[in-house]
Amino acid sequence: MAPQHDAPLETLFLPFGGALDWPSGPVLFLRARDGWPLRERAQPGQLVCEQSFRPFAAALEASGWTVRDEAQLAADSTRYPVVLVLPPRQREEARALFARALALAAPGGILVACQHNNEGARSGESDLQQLAGLGGKLTKNHCRVYWTAPLNGQHDAALAARWAALDAPRGILGGRFQSRPGIFAWDRIDPASALLVEQLPADLAGHGADLGAGFGYLSSEVLSRCPNVTGLDLYEAEGRALALAQVNLQALGSKATLRYLWQDVTAGIEGRYDFIVTNPPFHTPARADRPDIGQRFIAVAAQALRPGGRLWLVANRHLPYEQILNESFGEVRVAAERDGFKLIEATRGRSGGRA
Known part of the structure; x- marks a missing residue:
């Protein structure tokens, strides 16, 4: 709003x-x-x-x-x-x-x-x-x-x-992805997402979601690195980015079932997931600092994961996410830190909340 x-x-x-x-x-x-x-x-x-x-x-x-x-x-x-x-x-x-x-x-x-x-x-x-x-x-x-x-x-x-023609979709990173100006990190892989991908476990399996999918980089890596993923839902509030994600993922030819959802994650999502990956936004389109957006992503992810499901989240190190993570998940660990970013793995308790 x-x-x-x-x-x-x-x-x-x-x-x-x-x-x-x-x-x-x-x-x-x-x-x-x-x-x-x-x-x-x-x-x-x-x-x-x-x-x-x-x-x-x-x-x-x-x-x-x-x-x-x-x-x-x-x-x-x-x-x-x-x-x-x-x-x-x-x-x-x-x-x-x-x-x-x-x-x-x-x-x-x-x-x-x-x-x-x-x-x-x-x-x-x-x-x-x-x-x-x-x-x-x-x-x-x-x-x-x-x-x-x-x-x-x-x-x-x-x-x-x-x-x-200045914002027309175009190939980036040697033609691997289609992107366009105005999309988040439109002409590069942002370092936070790169950190998540480096630590991405190959054993992710089942039906997952990418919250704030952008032009599809994280989703493409999940599909490429995790052969047991059977379905992936991409949630993205920016329609221009979501259209690009659809083009980029269709080019992979994955057998996983894919859905592209033009949706505001902070309003809540439907679905039950085995895993979720996210590099959530922490500012509005007007650049105002809004850590509450990322906090809401975490709360929504906790509600959407099945018991035992895993959240892989990357964020700026200074953002205050620990309290909501500890309140919402059974296990929380910092998997990696680099260049001012932190990568967190959080597992939903088997009882559906904290362990």
Whole structure:
């Protein structure tokens, strides 16, 4: 769910009713988040939202807004008089989003974007100015909202075509995986996951889960190293990452039964598992430090494991996970430590909780 005070979201709507007029027709909102500014400005049925991060998408749906994914928008011929954008921090991803927003705007339409000053606002403003020119800008709430003049073909079409390809899926690590900018550790194997894989026991067997699967690295290693795994469920809140994981794991040709679940693990999961692997996130998409997310992953894993099931978890060494681990599992041990990371094996008690 979006926080109660969402400064970029609130600032995004600041120009309307003053510098800009709110349209009567449909409005597209890319990387949308729910909040009171939407209800204050948009009419029911007017707003079409795109959001690939499941907690934000769920909040939008719960408020009654229409949520579409990237493929659905691409297949729809609708063009919008206003396209709202909350650009991501990753610059290639943001530039590609600007190019796509431009393509989805109607003739004479405007593109309005907003970022926090610490999340690339100046770069975003500069990029949009380079791409299509600026019609205006405002600053408030430590954020910058900026917009184009009415779009009548004055944008740089060649630049838009180049930028549109900047976050396209591509091969990484010698072509072993497909990934794209904006995904966690999109062009490398992060050292925490590498530590887990180095210690991964080959005797993992049965039906397992990967919580926060990203583009599928941990899952691919489980399937490659553990021949007795019969099924693996991948849980991932970021839809862009989950789509890549499906491509990457299908390329393995594993005989295990695989499921890809666009789901917020912190909301709970269904299923009973023999093992779980996870490198849980510990911050929000806005980079706020949130150790409670990892703590919730641990609690959910404990509930989902069968008695005697094992959790393999890797995390930054400083994160306060020991209490919830000791409360939730029968046995807990630190299997390895390196470069500021800790790898923990936790076994659920045979009675279903602590031993």
